[in-house]
Amino acid sequence: MKKIILSADSTCDLDDRLKERYEVHCQPLHINLGDKQYEDGVNISPDDIYETYERQRILPKTSAPNPKEYIDYFKKWTDQGHEVVHISLGSGISSSYQNACIAAEELGNVYPIDSGNLSTGMGLLVIEAAERIVKGMPAEQISEEINHLKSKxxxxxxxxxxxxxxxxxxxxxxxxxxxxxxxxxxxxxxxxxxxxxxxxxxxxxxxxxxxxxxxxxxxxxxxxxxxxxxxxxxxxxxxxxxxxxxxxxxxxxxxxxxxxxxxxxxxxxxxxxxxxxxxxxxx
CATH class of the missing domain: 3.30.1180.10 (Hypothetical Protein Tm841; Chain: A;domain 3)
Incomplete structure (x- = not known):
């Protein structure tokens, strides 16, 4: 049986302990602050943003990873014959899902899910997917069930x-x-x-x-x-x-x-x- 990798955009807001517990990999969104670009949760923190706003009265622009970034991110697993279930930030507020879908079409064996949500609204779906992986459910069925569950x-x-x-x-x-x-x-x-x-x-x-x-x-x-x-x-x-x-x-x-x-x-x-x-x- 193919191994299923569980992935999500960084906006799922699961902490390191929960990511480890549920074996979740995260693709960071971009944080553009002033003339510098950072990766969400990697090399910038919310407190950095607050401090910059207090000093300079500027806020960052946030942006989704582009299709090439998603391809590179998923490829390390698909090249090994694994499948990837990826839960994206809601398509109503980001192009993350659309870009992940482009990557999935290019690679195959990737199942992007539009969470329709943000923060731990996404995180709840990530955990539900993790529990289904542990039960041995196929990736396609996990995708179908999480898509049904997101309205709840x-x-x-x-x-x-x-x-x-x-x-x-x-x-x-x-x-x-x-x-x-x-x-x-x-x-x-x-x-x-x-x-x-x-x-x-x-x-x-x-x-x-x-x-x-x-x-x-x-x-x-x-x-x-x-x-x-x-x-x-x-x-x-x-x-x-x-x-x-x-x-x-x-x-x-x-x-x-x-x-x-x-x-x-x-x-x-x-x-x-x-x-x-x-x-x-x-x-």
Whole structure:
């Protein structure tokens, strides 16, 4: 039987421990900051981005690997006769999936999957794929099942300040100023059918209380949640905020595993610090 290699774009935001646990290989996206180009999660960190913004008021541009880069990346496995299941950043927000598909057509034995998602919304699908590989499922069937499952991923985040979204051209100056002035913290929800992001509930008040209310809104009283795992993913926030969200989760849902990860550069450069999301799969 051919060996199946599990791969994902760096935007899956799995930490090193989880990548090792599930044998995940990552293709970094590009981070273009000033006149320099970096690789997401390799030679630049979110804190580097925040520090540069504070000093110079510039934010990076992010870009997908091109088809040639994907070909070179996959080829080291396909040349050995292996198959590759690759989970891409949602096609609604990146050309990653399209470029991975071009590489797959060139090489064969590569199964790109459009996650329709970002961050650990992707990460949840990566873990689901890993579990199917361990069970001995063929690559084509894994691709089919993950494509079916992606509509069941619930990914959302609460944004503390709209400064980075405004600077990145994703909301108007008036909207950002009004939200920051009124202490409004919007919940950004991912539409898994398109990968697009929509504004959900708008919270008002201090961040710790907002995060508790948001977590309750997402989890309380629901019977449709798959309780294998839940992610708390943040772009850099206090241990107290993380602990409060974790405690709230434990009060309302009996997950087998609560995984805490920090978002990488691609996600953090768009949302800024103190963004936090609770992400899970439904039945």
């Amino acid at each position: 991923v619930e990914a959302s985040f609460v944004i503390d300040k709209l400064t980075y979204l405004h600077e990145g051209g994703r909301c108007s100056a008036i909207a950002a100023f009004s939200a920051n002035l009124l202490n409004i913290k919007p919940c950004i929800e991912v539409d898994p059918t398109s990968g697009n992001m929509n504004v959900g509930k708008k919270y008002r008040g201090a961040l710790p209380k907002t995060l508790k209310r948001y977590t309750m809104d997402k989890l309380n009283g629901r019977s449709d949640i798959k309780l294998d795992r839940v992610f708390i993913t943040h772009s850099g926030t206090s241990p107290e905020n993380i602990a409060a969200v974790k405690q709230t989760i434990e009060e309302v849902a009996d997950f087998k595993e609560i995984l805490v990860t920090r978002a990488g550069c691609t996600i953090s450069s768009h949302c800024g610090p103190n963004t936090l999301g609770v992400l899970f799969v439904t039945n």
